[in-house]
Amino acid sequence: MTHINSSRVVLGGIVAAIVLFIVSGIVNGAILGSAWQAWVEAMGGLNHAPSAAAGMAIWAVVSLMFGLTGVWIYAGIRPRYGAGWRTALLAGFMLWVAGWLAPALGQVTLGAIPAYVTVIGAVGGLVGALLALLAGASIYKET
Numbered sequence: 001m002t003h004i005n006s007s008r009v010v011l012g013g014i015v016a017a018i019v020l021f022i023v024s025g026i027v028n029g030a031i032l033g034s035a036w037q038a039w040v041e042a043m044g045g046l047n048h049a050p051s052a053a054a055g056m057a058i059w060a061v062v063s064l065m066f067g068l069t070g071v072w073i074y075a076g077i078r079p080r081y082g083a084g085w086r087t088a089l090l091a092g093f094m095l096w097v098a099g100w101l102a103p104a105l106g107q108v109t110l111g112a113i114p115a116y117v118t119v120i121g122a123v124g125g126l127v128g129a130l131l132a133l134l135a136g137a138s139i140y141k142e143t
Contacts, residue, residue, distance in 0.1 A: 004075045005143045009068065016136030017067030020128050021060060027124030035117050070095040070129065071136040078140070085134060092133030093126075100125030 028036060040047050049055060074091035081087040104122040107113050 002079065002142050004072070005141060008140045009071050009075050012071035012074075012136035012139035013064065013068030015067070015139050016070050016132035017060075017063040019132040019135045020066055021063040023124065023128030023131060024059060024063065027121060027128070031124065032117055032120055035114065039114060039117065066095060066099055066129070067132060067136060069099075070133050071140055074133060074137045075140055078142075083137075085137075088133045088137035089130055091137065092130040095133065096126045096129040100129065 040049070050058065070091055073094055074088055077091060078087055081090060100122045104118045104125075107118045108115055
């Protein structure tokens with residue numbers, strides 16, 4: 001078994017993070033923007049979100065964490081499943097299950113965020129995770 005090429009995981013993770021950041025912006029800004037705004041207004045004083053600039057910075061860091069993790073998963077399962085788009089999609093799906101589906105189920109259970117916002121966000125997360133891993137995995141090569 002070969003060792004994981006760490007520099008390619010980082011490079012692929014950055015590419016995946018950029019894709020995730022863009023897709024998240026489309027989903028949460030263009031598609032769900034008005035729903036999020038309505039939720040913020042309904043929460044009133046209970047909402048303690050950071051400023052928009054701080055929020056964007058945090059989402060950039062979260063995207064990077066997801067991108068690196070997803071490409072690392074891809075690199076880890078690649079020897080068993082083979083290189084290519086199928087393995088990239090499997091890694092993206094695994095990342096989505098842990099990073100979007102599980103938290104979405106928790107949010108639905110708590111009932112704090114409207115269910116349709118959570119569902120659309122999770123579906124958008126699936127699209128983003130799959131596209132991000134296709135992009136990030138295309139960068140990854142063994143040493």
